[in-house]
Amino acid sequence: MMLEVNGDRFTNFVSGECDIRLDALSNSFKFELSTKGSQDIPFLAGQPCSVYVDGEKVLTGSIEQWTQDHDETSHTITISGRDNTAKLVDSTIGVIDQVFGDDLTLKSLIELIIDHLGLNLKVIDEAMPEPFNPAQEVVNPEQGENAFQFIEKHARKRQVLLTSNADGNIVITKNTGNFAAGVVQHSIGANDNNVISASFNYDNTKRYNRYIVASQGIPVALNLAGDSSLASLVNQGGVVVDGDIVEGRQLYLIVQSTASDDESLMHAQWIADVRRARGLIYKATTDRFRVGVKSDDIWRINMIYNIVDDFVGKIEPMLCNSIKFRMNESTGRTSLVEFVGQRAYTSFQPQDQFSQVSSRV
Numbered sequence: 001m002m003l004e005v006n007g008d009r010f011t012n013f014v015s016g017e018c019d020i021r022l023d024a025l026s027n028s029f030k031f032e033l034s035t036k037g038s039q040d041i042p043f044l045a046g047q048p049c050s051v052y053v054d055g056e057k058v059l060t061g062s063i064e065q066w067t068q069d070h071d072e073t074s075h076t077i078t079i080s081g082r083d084n085t086a087k088l089v090d091s092t093i094g095v096i097d098q099v100f101g102d103d104l105t106l107k108s109l110i111e112l113i114i115d116h117l118g119l120n121l122k123v124i125d126e127a128m129p130e131p132f133n134p135a136q137e138v139v140n141p142e143q144g145e146n147a148f149q150f151i152e153k154h155a156r157k158r159q160v161l162l163t164s165n166a167d168g169n170i171v172i173t174k175n176t177g178n179f180a181a182g183v184v185q186h187s188i189g190a191n192d193n194n195v196i197s198a199s200f201n202y203d204n205t206k207r208y209n210r211y212i213v214a215s216q217g218i219p220v221a222l223n224l225a226g227d228s229s230l231a232s233l234v235n236q237g238g239v240v241v242d243g244d245i246v247e248g249r250q251l252y253l254i255v256q257s258t259a260s261d262d263e264s265l266m267h268a269q270w271i272a273d274v275r276r277a278r279g280l281i282y283k284a285t286t287d288r289f290r291v292g293v294k295s296d297d298i299w300r301i302n303m304i305y306n307i308v309d310d311f312v313g314k315i316e317p318m319l320c321n322s323i324k325f326r327m328n329e330s331t332g333r334t335s336l337v338e339f340v341g342q343r344a345y346t347s348f349q350p351q352d353q354f355s356q357v358s359s360r361v
Contacts, residue, residue, distance in 0.1 A: 003016075003031055012033070012035070019322070020325075028166055029081060029082075033076070033078075035081070054088065054298055056298055083168075087121075089147075089148045106172060109132070109154065112172060113332070125172045125296055148162075157266060158214070175343065179302040184307045193293075194291060194292040198283060198309055206275050207249075208272075209240060209248065215263075245256065282309075284339075287334060299325075300320065336348060
């Protein structure tokens with residue numbers, strides 16, 4: 001692993017790690033450096049930097065924390081930070097006029113918030129969710145509201161993910177459904193395994209049979225909707241059933257923001273899908289940064305890998321949603337790779353596992 005700061009590249013670290021996630025906006029890094037004597041330390045908090053894994057840039061951000069332990073003969077320095085999207089994650093919103101209209105999209109909404117905060121971030125829209133409907137939703141951030149939480153709740157309604165790319169920009173995405181060439185392999189007797197250790201967890205404790213999302217509608221939208229009555233706007237909501245979970249387990253949520261029946265239904269589907277995905281997790285520690293079995297690519301999030309593991313009896317494709325690249329002087333290079341169900345973060349149709357019971361609570 002390599003850290004680039006102000007054009008200079010550093011590799012002589014005692015240890016280092018870099019976390020890349022599909023379901024979190026800001027990625028992070030941490031490095032530990034040991035020097036002899038009173039040698040000057042070339043890092044300062046606030047400096048822009050980039051992290052490289054096997055020559056490929058995976059993160060662009062800045063050093064946020066810098067700590068030092070020393071004695072008469074040596075210094076140990078630990079530096080850590082996040083990518084550029086951390087500025088959005090940490091910021092709160094000031095005064096913004098109401099920002100809804102026929103041409104408002106999630107991308108343009110995020111760009112408006114970025115412009116309001118004065119940030120130098122680009123927004124890449126890979127998912128292209130439906131534009132906002134002013135007859136169903138008022139988009140009006142409150143003063144002091146966290147910027148990321150504001151845009152994330154609108155992304156969640158549209159069943160898309162907000163993540164970041166190697167350049168530190170925001171990406172609107174969803175499960176691509178793309179298969180990687182590599183294989184996660186832990187086969188008995190094979191001499192080309194790439195898995196050192198692994199665990200498999202199937203947990204239904206956070207899943208429910210019925211997901212009910214309720215929201216108060218938008219009276220001001222009556223003029224735009226035309227044929228809606230005030231009574232119909234008072235009780236908006238949606239219900240989704242997960243047939244794999246026994247009846248009687250119910251999750252009832254009242255969303256803080258206004259939403260129509262259709263939006264509440266999509267929100268309920270998204271919650272059910274995410275909880276299902278997080279209930280089926282396979283984690284593997286691999287012996288390198290690159291896949292090594294049928295592929296020389298580095299591990300990548302939002303790709304589907306075939307899982308072949310004789311020890312857990314699992315042979316099926318799963319979606320990579322988290323990677324932690326790690327290096328250490330004693331243990332060498334390893335990657336902690338996490339996988340969830342192949343169809344995680346996708347919209348389920350009525351004929352699929354989740355069924356739409358009703359768009360009315």
